[in-house]
Amino acid sequence: MLSRRIAATAVSFAAFIGLWWAISALEIVNPVFFPAPPLVFSAALEMLEGGVLFSDLQVSLGRAAVGFVAGVVLGLLTGLLTSRIAFFNLMLNPLLSLCRPIPAIALVPVAIVWFGIGETSKYFVIGYSVFLTVWLNTHHGMSMVAETYVRASRSLGASRSREFVEVIIPAASPYIMAGVRSAAAVAFLCLVAAELTGASGGIGYRLQESRQYIRVDRMFVSLIELGLLGALLDAIFVAIGRRVIHWEQM
């Protein structure tokens, strides 16, 4: 089963690279604009030897991590408040619902004015989107707890605090975990927007830099780097979810 999936993935990648190669070999477009796989590969080697491949990775991961953690903590706390206390729900829910359609990239100018071009503006842009994602899922999950669980808990004599810790939180945790997982993806999506606030390193910055030199081969390397990193992080969060929410998959 697993080996079949690995084989299928390999075939899919091979087919994709083959197609890419074939199209670029036809030279319908200038190879500068649509470089063949070997060109991209040598650009990757060049970036690896120059050290930017890993320094970009480190810088971007660091930014995503700080924004992610801050957003998750705030999102969880706000979700707890709005789902459990009617007052906070009335005050915050409409406001946050209005914020949700605002894309991270639209905040870039605001972030630059507020926080300058330092790291804070990047954390803000990433943290904002992560926060909204985690808030929504936490709020939803905690409000959706099945009535029977609460009834069972109460008629078994659980105090409100025990009900919260042993019933509400576990019952909501699949939603919360799903929120954290999509927030990790969101943090990555916003990274490139965040690095538009002016940076001297990071994968998003490198994309901008490559654009100035019209180095599409280097852009491809950065894009592939983003894709691989995002997929890896997602796999990690899925694995964590499986362990924490072990009862859901049974």
Add this chain to the structure above:
Amino acid sequence: MDVATVVDIGRVEVARATVEFKGVQGKTVTALAPTELELTPGSFTALVGPSGCGKSTLLNLIAGFLEPTEGAVRLDGKEITGPVPDVGIVFQQYALFPWFSALGNVEFALKRLSLGKPERQARALAALAEVGLAGRERQYPGQLSGGMKQRVALARIFAAAPKVLLMDEPFGALDAITRASMHRLLLDIWTRHRTTVLFVTHDIDEALLLADRVHVMSRGPGRIVETLDVTDPRPRTVETRSPQVSAARAQILELLLSSDH
């Protein structure tokens, strides 16, 4: 069966209780018309009736999940105003906590008693052994069959030592064989604990196999229209029932058919 007289806790009185729900467009729906019901300590009462006649409403009322619009519900003379551990309930949809193992679920019911952890675990293990789940304590509800889940639910509820046990179609989702073995198990445990039981079902035979007394409910609005006593000795089977019970079955069926339109 006069064991009931030695136990004198677990008396439930439903005194002219009415339950109304706010329906759509502010219209009120009367789910339960003024109802009188008494459950004597240690008795086993069944409640049968067509779907939507208010059986669950009456149960949820006694469980303290609903407030009567009028009238009152009392347990041993004290009014019930909310869920209390003295009134236990077993739901059709199990309501086990899937994030706790079988053991964890039973321990959940014991946590309000300030026992030490070893004592609590020992009691939970004993309760699971009583329902025939020894060796399965560490499994999670998702790993158990429907019958086993309902066994855990029974262990959990009896571990909480309620005075009254309400059961809302607890075996409705089980196959015939599993259901028969659950009947045997329930009567076994009930004989030992002598909890007052109110058992909701829409299966007439199930009601007649288990209960001392059967209340028949009817729709529009929900109310008790007939009460029949079952005096056959236990264990009972469908084949060996007395002519009185056969007559009772025919009468209940007639009532349910005539109220089903």
